[in-house]
Amino acid sequence: MGILLTFFFETDQDSGKYSYYGIMGLRHRGYRASYAVLNGNGIEIGRINPWSEKWSLPKGYAVIAGIEPMASLGLASGNTKKVAVVSEGLCDPERVAKILASFKKIDEASSEVISKESMDSCAFVGLTSDGEFIAYRGRNGIRPLSLGGYGFESVYFATETAPITLMGGEYRHDLRPGEVVYGSRTFLESYVLEGGKRTTSLFEYIYLARPDSYVDGINVYLFRKTMGAKVARRHNSTHIDVVVGVPETALPYALGYAEERNVPLELAFVSTVGRMRTAIAPLSQEERLMALSLKLNPVPNVFEGKSIAIVDDSVVTGLTLKTVVHKLRRTQAVKEVHVIVSSPKIINACPYGVNNIDPNTLIARVLDDEKIKRALDVDDLIWLSLDDALEYLRSFGIDPCRRCMSS
Amino acid sequence: MSKFRVLIVGGGAREHALTLLVSKSRLEPRIFVVSSNINPGILRLCKSSGGKYLRGKPTNPEDVLKAAKEISPDLIIIGPEEPLFSRVTDVLRNDGFVVFGPSSRTSLIEKDKGFARNLMWKYKIPGRLRYKTFTDPEEAAEYAKASGDSVVKPARQAGGRGVRVFGETAEHLSRIAREAAATYTKRLAEMIMRKYKDIESSIIVEERVEGVEYTLMTVTDGNTLISLPVVEDHPHLYPWDLGPETGGMGSISGPSFVLPFITEEEFKESTKIVKMTIKSLLNELKEKYVGAISGQMMLTSFWGPTLIEYYARFGDPEIGNLLFMIKSDFLELLDSAARGKLSSYKLEINDNIYVVNKAIAPEGYPLEREKAKGHPISVNEGEIRKLGCEILYGGVNLVDGELLTTGSRALEIVCSSEKGFEDASALAEKAINYVSTYDGYRLIHRWDIGAHSHIKIRLRKARLARLAYTRRRAKGLLMVYDWIPGKGLVFFDYSSSKSLSS
Ligand SMILES: Nc1ncnc2c1ncn2[C@@H]1O[C@H](COP(=O)(O)OP(=O)(O)O)[C@@H](O)[C@H]1O
Ligand SMILES: [Mg+2]
Numbered sequence: 001m002g003i004l005l006t007f008f009f010e011t012d013q014d015s016g017k018y019s020y021y022g023i024m025g026l027r028h029r030g031y032r033a034s035y036a037v038l039n040g041n042g043i044e045i046g047r048i049n050p051w052s053e054k055w056s057l058p059k060g061y062a063v064i065a066g067i068e069p070m071a072s073l074g075l076a077s078g079n080t081k082k083v084a085v086v087s088e089g090l091c092d093p094e095r096v097a098k099i100l101a102s103f104k105k106i107d108e109a110s111s112e113v114i115s116k117e118s119m120d121s122c123a124f125v126g127l128t129s130d131g132e133f134i135a136y137r138g139r140n141g142i143r144p145l146s147l148g149g150y151g152f153e154s155v156y157f158a159t160e161t162a163p164i165t166l167m168g169g170e171y172r173h174d175l176r177p178g179e180v181v182y183g184s185r186t187f188l189e190s191y192v193l194e195g196g197k198r199t200t201s202l203f204e205y206i207y208l209a210r211p212d213s214y215v216d217g218i219n220v221y222l223f224r225k226t227m228g229a230k231v232a233r234r235h236n237s238t239h240i241d242v243v244v245g246v247p248e249t250a251l252p253y254a255l256g257y258a259e260e261r262n263v264p265l266e267l268a269f270v271s272t273v274g275r276m277r278t279a280i281a282p283l284s285q286e287e288r289l290m291a292l293s294l295k296l297n298p299v300p301n302v303f304e305g306k307s308i309a310i311v312d313d314s315v316v317t318g319l320t321l322k323t324v325v326h327k328l329r330r331t332q333a334v335k336e337v338h339v340i341v342s343s344p345k346i347i348n349a350c351p352y353g354v355n356n357i358d359p360n361t362l363i364a365r366v367l368d369d370e371k372i373k374r375a376l377d378v379d380d381l382i383w384l385s386l387d388d389a390l391e392y393l394r395s396f397g398i399d400p401c402r403r404c405m406s407s
Numbered sequence: 408m409s410k411f412r413v414l415i416v417g418g419g420a421r422e423h424a425l426t427l428l429v430s431k432s433r434l435e436p437r438i439f440v441v442s443s444n445i446n447p448g449i450l451r452l453c454k455s456s457g458g459k460y461l462r463g464k465p466t467n468p469e470d471v472l473k474a475a476k477e478i479s480p481d482l483i484i485i486g487p488e489e490p491l492f493s494r495v496t497d498v499l500r501n502d503g504f505v506v507f508g509p510s511s512r513t514s515l516i517e518k519d520k521g522f523a524r525n526l527m528w529k530y531k532i533p534g535r536l537r538y539k540t541f542t543d544p545e546e547a548a549e550y551a552k553a554s555g556d557s558v559v560k561p562a563r564q565a566g567g568r569g570v571r572v573f574g575e576t577a578e579h580l581s582r583i584a585r586e587a588a589a590t591y592t593k594r595l596a597e598m599i600m601r602k603y604k605d606i607e608s609s610i611i612v613e614e615r616v617e618g619v620e621y622t623l624m625t626v627t628d629g630n631t632l633i634s635l636p637v638v639e640d641h642p643h644l645y646p647w648d649l650g651p652e653t654g655g656m657g658s659i660s661g662p663s664f665v666l667p668f669i670t671e672e673e674f675k676e677s678t679k680i681v682k683m684t685i686k687s688l689l690n691e692l693k694e695k696y697v698g699a700i701s702g703q704m705m706l707t708s709f710w711g712p713t714l715i716e717y718y719a720r721f722g723d724p725e726i727g728n729l730l731f732m733i734k735s736d737f738l739e740l741l742d743s744a745a746r747g748k749l750s751s752y753k754l755e756i757n758d759n760i761y762v763v764n765k766a767i768a769p770e771g772y773p774l775e776r777e778k779a780k781g782h783p784i785s786v787n788e789g790e791i792r793k794l795g796c797e798i799l800y801g802g803v804n805l806v807d808g809e810l811l812t813t814g815s816r817a818l819e820i821v822c823s824s825e826k827g828f829e830d831a832s833a834l835a836e837k838a839i840n841y842v843s844t845y846d847g848y849r850l851i852h853r854w855d856i857g858a859h860s861h862i863k864i865r866l867r868k869a870r871l872a873r874l875a876y877t878r879r880r881a882k883g884l885l886m887v888y889d890w891i892p893g894k895g896l897v898f899f900d901y902s903s904s905k906s907l908s909s
Contacts, residue, residue, distance in 0.1 A: 009651045009774065012590070017583045149649040151572040152642075168576045168584070172647040172864075186778070187770045187851050188645040 001070035001088045001143070001208070001354055002029035005125035005157040006167065007062040007133045009185045011040070013153060016057030018167045022156065023050050023057075023065050025163030028210055028275070030067035031282050036075070036084030038062040038127045043084050045075060062133060064125045070353045076101045082129040088159075089143045089352050091122035106132045106182050107189065114138075114180050114193060121352050125157055134182040141177030141198045142352050142401050144216040148172050155188075157181075160204070160213035160220070174217045201354050202389060202400035206343040207279075207314050208354070211252050218396055221252050227342045228256025228311060230388040236261060238338060238380060241306040244268040246313070246324055247295065248275050253342035254311035261309075268303065268328065269296040279316060280355075292323045298331050307336040310378075314343035316355075318363035318376065325376050338380035344405045345383055351403055411436040412458070413738065414478055416495065416508075417465045417486030418442025418449060420766075420801030420819050421723035425486055426452045427730055427797065432738035436481075441465060441474040444813065445805035448798065465490045468498040475504055482507060482742050485698070488564060488720050492518045492605065496698075507745040508698040509719050513688055516700065517719035518564050520611045527714065530687035534680050534704070534713040536616065537899065540608040544596035547610040552589035555581055556615050559592045561599045562608035564716075567642075567654030568773060569595055574615055618707040619668055619869045620715065622658075622725045623677045625702075626740055627685055629695025631749035633740070634678045636664045636732050636756055638725040639865070640703075644773070646855040653773050654816065657856040659828055660728040661761040667862060668869035669706065677704055677712045684717065697745060701725070706868075708875030709887075709901075723801075724819050727764040730797050731823035732756050762823045763831040763857035766801070766816040767842055770849040776814040782848040784810045784817055787841035796822040796838045817850070818842065832857030 004022045006015045016037060023033050027050035036045045039060035047068075048055040057063060066073060066086035074085050074093030078101030085100065087093040096113055103109035106128065113119060114136050123143035126134045135157045137145040148156045148164035148171045156164045161171040175181065177196030182189060200216045201208070211221040231253075243265045245254025258265035272294040283291060308328070312321055321339060328334050345364035349357050359365055363372055373381050386405060393400050411434040415422050418440060426438055426449050438458040440449050442465055453460045459478070463470035466489045475483060483499055485491060485508030494511045508514075515522045521540035528535055539554075540562050541547035551559055556575040561568075573588035575581045596609040620642070624635045638660040644650035660666065665674045685696040701718040729737075734755040743752045771779030784803060791798055802815030820838045824830035832854075839852055855861050885902040 013587060014583070018580070021579065147647065147649075149643075149647065151574050152650070152652045153571070155645075155649045166577065166579075168574060168580045170576075172649070173860075183645070185651070185774050186772075187849055188650060190646070 002026040002067040002159045003071050003086050003088055003123065003125050003145070003157075004065045004159070004163055005063070005127075005133060005135055006154055008154040010153070011061045011185075013061055014059050015061050015063045015154070016059055018150070018154070019057055019063040019065065021166040022158060022163040023048075025166040025210070026065075026067050026159065027051060028277055029208060030069070030280055032068040033065050034068055034073035034086065035063060035065040036073060036086070036127055038129070038131070042129045043075070043082050043127060045073060045084060062127050064127055070356065078102045080104065080130075083126055085124050085126040087122055087124035089122035089138060091119055091124065093124065096124055097126065100126055100128065100134070106134060110134055110136070110180050110182050114178070123159075130184070132182060132184045134180065135175065136180045137175040137177060139178040139193055139196045140401070141196060141200050141216070142354070144200050144204060145175040146171055146173065146214065146216070147175065147181065160209045160215050162210045162213040171214060174214075198398045199401040200398050201352070202393070202402045203350070203354055203404065205389075205393070205400070207249055216398060218393065218398065223392065224252035224313070224342065225256035225259075226392055227384055227389060228253035228258075229260035230392075231340050231342060231382060231384050232257045232260035234385065235338075235340065235382045239307055240309045240338060242266050242303065243309045243311060244303075245311045246320060247271060250311050250313040250342065253313055257309065257311050257340060263309070266302055268299055269324075270299060271295045272297060278320065288319065289323070292320060296323060296327060298327045300331065303328060303332040303334045305333065305335050307338070308334055309338045309340050311340045311342060314346060315341050315363060316346055316357060317361045318372065322376055325378055329377065336380070337378045339376065339378045339382065341381070341383045343384050344386040344389065344402070346404050347407060348404045352401070355404070412439065412478055412480040413437070414439045414441065414475060414480035414483045415449075415486060416441055416471055416483065416490055418444050418446040419487065419723065420799040420816065421721055421726050422446070422486035423448045423799045423801070424726045424730060425484060425721070428733065428737040429484070429741070430456060432736050434736075434738055436738060439474070439478050439480060441471055444803070446800045446803065447805050447810060448800040450805065466493045466495065468493065468495045471495050472498055472502060475499055475502070481505065482738075482745055484508065484741055486720065488514065488517055488718065491719055492564075505742075505745045506697075507741045509696050509700070510694060512692050513694055513696045514719040516684065516688060516717045519562065519606055519608075520560060520564070520716060521562050521608050523717050524611070524613075526684070526687050526691060530683065530690070531902070532680055532683045532687065532714075533676070534710045535901070536713065537614040539612050541596065541610045541612070542608050544593045544600070544609065547596050547612065548589040548593040551592040551612050552585045554612060555585050557588060558613045558615050559588055559595060560611050560613065561595060562611045563599065563603050563606040565599065565603075568652065569599070570652055572615060616705060616707040616709065616713055618705040618713070618872045619865050620703070620705045621666060621669055622722045623674070623681060623702045623704055624699060624721055624725060625678065625681050626699055626744050626749070627696055628744040628747045628749040629685065629689065629697050630747070632678070632682050632685065633749060633752065633754050634664070634674070634681075635729060635754070636660050637666050637669055637674055637677075638722065638728045639666055640722060640725055641853060641856055644851070646853050651774055653768075655722070655724045655766065656768070656816070656853045657763070657765040657819070658724045658728055659761070659763050659857050660732060661828075663758045664756065668865045670873075673706060673712050677702055680712060680714060697747070706872045708872045709879065711873070711876040711880075724764050724766055727797070727799050727819050727821045728762040730821055731760055731762045760823050760825055761828045761831045761857075762821065763828055763835050764819050764821040765835045765839065765852050765856055766819045767839060767850050767852045768802075768816045769812045769814070769844070770851055772815055779812060780814040782812045783845040784812060785843050785845055786810070786818065790841045791820065791838045794822065794834050794838050796820050796834060828857035828862060829859050
């Protein structure tokens with residue numbers, strides 16, 4: 001998941017060069033991206049691996065892209081035009097493209113598309129060979145979409161704001177649930193459908209987004225630090241010598257936790273494979289273990305005889321945590337290990353396709369806390385209370401989607 | 408019937424606003440206008456005041472002189488900038504007419520952006536930016552590529568078109584931005600040289616700054632200078648400050664001389680900048696500046712009030728806001744300025760009023776103007792007036808009883824409220840519903856001008872700029888230092904009187 005749209009108003013500008021950085025700003029979400037580029041010849045589509053060494057986009061003044069497999073690209077031809085759509089959530093990009101291509105005017109086409117209830121849990125961006133763009137955030141608001149501008153040059157849309165700033169843009173607005181924005185180099189219109197709910201994916205804040213982003217107006221870094229502090233407040237009776245965060249995503253949580261408890265934070269692991277996101281990399285079980293091991297080489301002799309709190313952002317399969325604990329126990333002779341999970345238990349697959357996890361691999365679904373503790377060989381296991389996360393996000397007007405966390 | 412005759416040159420929205428402002432005078436003037444298009448709003452005011460609407464090219468000195476001789480006006484007001492550049496003021500004054508508007512030489516302050524910047528450096532006027540001007544397209548392109556993070560503009564005033572900002576908000580974009588800047592600079596330079604033969608340089612490349620923009624319009628007789636309330640224009644075509652550059656899609660002002668995001672002190676400093684400018688012009692050209700002079704300003708983190716460009720006239724759409732703000736006699740203001748008697752004039756404004764002005768343009772403005780031309784417009788004036796709003800006609804022409812778009816911003820709707828911008832903006836939105844095209848062609852405007860979300864962003868940006876420039880001032884910094892490994896410590900001294908001394 002994660003989608004992007006860039007549209008330059010001067011057709012000689014090369015959007016592809018800017019969009020390169022936009023896609024780099026989304027690649028923490030996955031290992032394949034599909035794109036469509038609009039230029040004088042029409043629409044060109046393709047697929048790249050943003051983690052690979054050398055890749056680039058064709059020349060063009062507008063680009064849409066999405067991180068596969070949860071976001072995908074669809075293409076359709078009507079009588080007068082071609083349309084490309086990248087969507088995520090519960091909708092079919094090809095169907096959307098087909099409807100858009102069957103109308104002459106984009107305002108009529110868009111109202112036809114978005115009035116369908118089946119689009120409520122979807123977000124999409126699209127380009128037409130007429131030189132028009134469209135972006136929509138479904139009425140449920142599950143999938144966020146923000147907008148920004150780069151001088152007099154271009155308009156940018158993205159799931160989170162880091163891609164916008166990486167492309168030189170300034171973040172300006174979060175699409176409201178049910179809001180559609182469409183335009184061209186000569187007009188831009190927007191409106192909001194009634195009945196919108198801001199049930200933005202909680203998983204975006206917990207894990208998916210970059211900490212240097214805003215998602216639907218929430219500062220992701222501050223969210224994570226605050227959640228770290230909130231768990232700490234509920235876990236303040238046990239003695240802890242030192243706090244450790246599991247790289248990379250959990251570091252802001254660990255910081256918040258350590259600050260709140262006034263305990264030092266130590267770096268415990270060094271990666272050999274950069275900032276690879278092992279949880280979503282397309283790897284076999286064995287490869288994933290290898291990758292994890294390379295990502296988490298322990299710093300020697302820092303934790304001997306100590307009671308440590310290991311903070312992780314979320315526990316999905318439990319594989320990462322297992323590796324972390326195992327490495328620390330084996331190399332450092334730690335005294336006690338307290339695991340702090342800065343998310344509520346994830347017990348269901350996401351019905352909206354935000355993640356595509358096999359429910360039977362979800363450790364918190366299959367095992368109860370006592371068994372998990374035994375399996376991971378830890379002394380304590382604390383979860384962020386869902387209420388803590390809800391309280392925070394509700395204070396900003398978001399009642400997040402937590403379908404993967406509730407039974 | 409009144410004896411006072413005023414002749415206004417020009418037939419756009421600015422001149423319509425001028426006509427309205429002047430018509431409220433206690434002198435009850437007869438209003439005459441010379442223009443090449445027929446502006447229905449101005450036409451009506453001419454008729455009702457016992458004046459006349461004359462056809463003629465505002466930029467052609469002969470046309471205007473002929474009109475003036477026919478009418479024998481007590482005062483001539485020049486609206487747009489182009490007549491100033493083409494010596495209309497000079498010719499009229501030469502013939503003994505009393506004219507509100509600067510001479511062609513003093514109007515260089517707007518026409519020639521290089522001249523204006525040079526004046527600022529030479530006389531150390533605060534709010535100056537680094538710049539360099541070019542004649543040769545290749546040379547300009549080369550410089551734009553080498554300098555980076557720059558703004559490329561036509562060196563000559565080109566009616567609010569041609570400016571592109573090549574921001575390097577992040578270092579990793581610098582190569583892309585510089586290449587784009589170079590390509591564009593070359594193309595623009597060639598275009599400007601083809602189009603304008605009355606200026607030496609084609610291009611000005613400037614350092615890029617960031618901040619909140621506002622316009623300070625003033626009136627001067629060459630000695631005294633009177634500042635009008637600060638107005639904020641909106642150059643982007645689309646809401647959320649997105650889209651290509653336009654001549655201005657609307658403006659806000661109030662609740663008094665300053666906007667919520669500009670302080671009294673910043674207003675005073677901006678006034679000082681304009682005052683220093685007319686003094687320096689006198690020094691440089693040995694000529695008094697008479698007329699309107701406006702500073703298009705930006706509150707930046709380096710200088711605080713910073714000059715982006717001068718207008719040798721009132722801003723459009725900015726002047727529309729004055730309709731609801733000026734309490735004292737506007738005709739007398741312009742007349743006293745034209746006669747060198749401004750010191751006795753007392754400007755009064757409505758405190759506590761919020762004014763929102765929104766421009767309406769046919770789709771195609773400004774990038775595809777051909778498309779935007781010739782669409783018949785319908786304006787339900789009665790309903791708009793019921794809302795208490797004013798209508799200013801701009802890029803329209805009355806042809807055989809039909810109001811046709813000319814390709815530019817067609818009209819402006821100005822509304823006011825004592826409750827706040829949000830309220831005035833909502834009124835304007837209602838009023839805009841009464842404007843449409845008979846052929847169903849799309850009209851565009853910005854709903855967000857005056858919206859709360861919009862003001863909030865301005866407040867935040869202004870606060871950040873203020874924190875930075877006050878810190879800089881407290882330290883007395885007028886130098887910018889940079890460490891370039893291998894080259895050493897380089898600096899740029901803003902207190903020197905040369906722009907490119909680093
Ligand atoms: N030095 C600058 N730094 C940043 N933005 C600028 C600069 N100069 C101009 N701009 C932007 O470009 C717009 C147009 O530039 P301006 O000099 O006013 O030319 P124009 O004659 O087209 O109005 C300004 O309103 C401002 O938004
Ligand atoms: Mg300007």
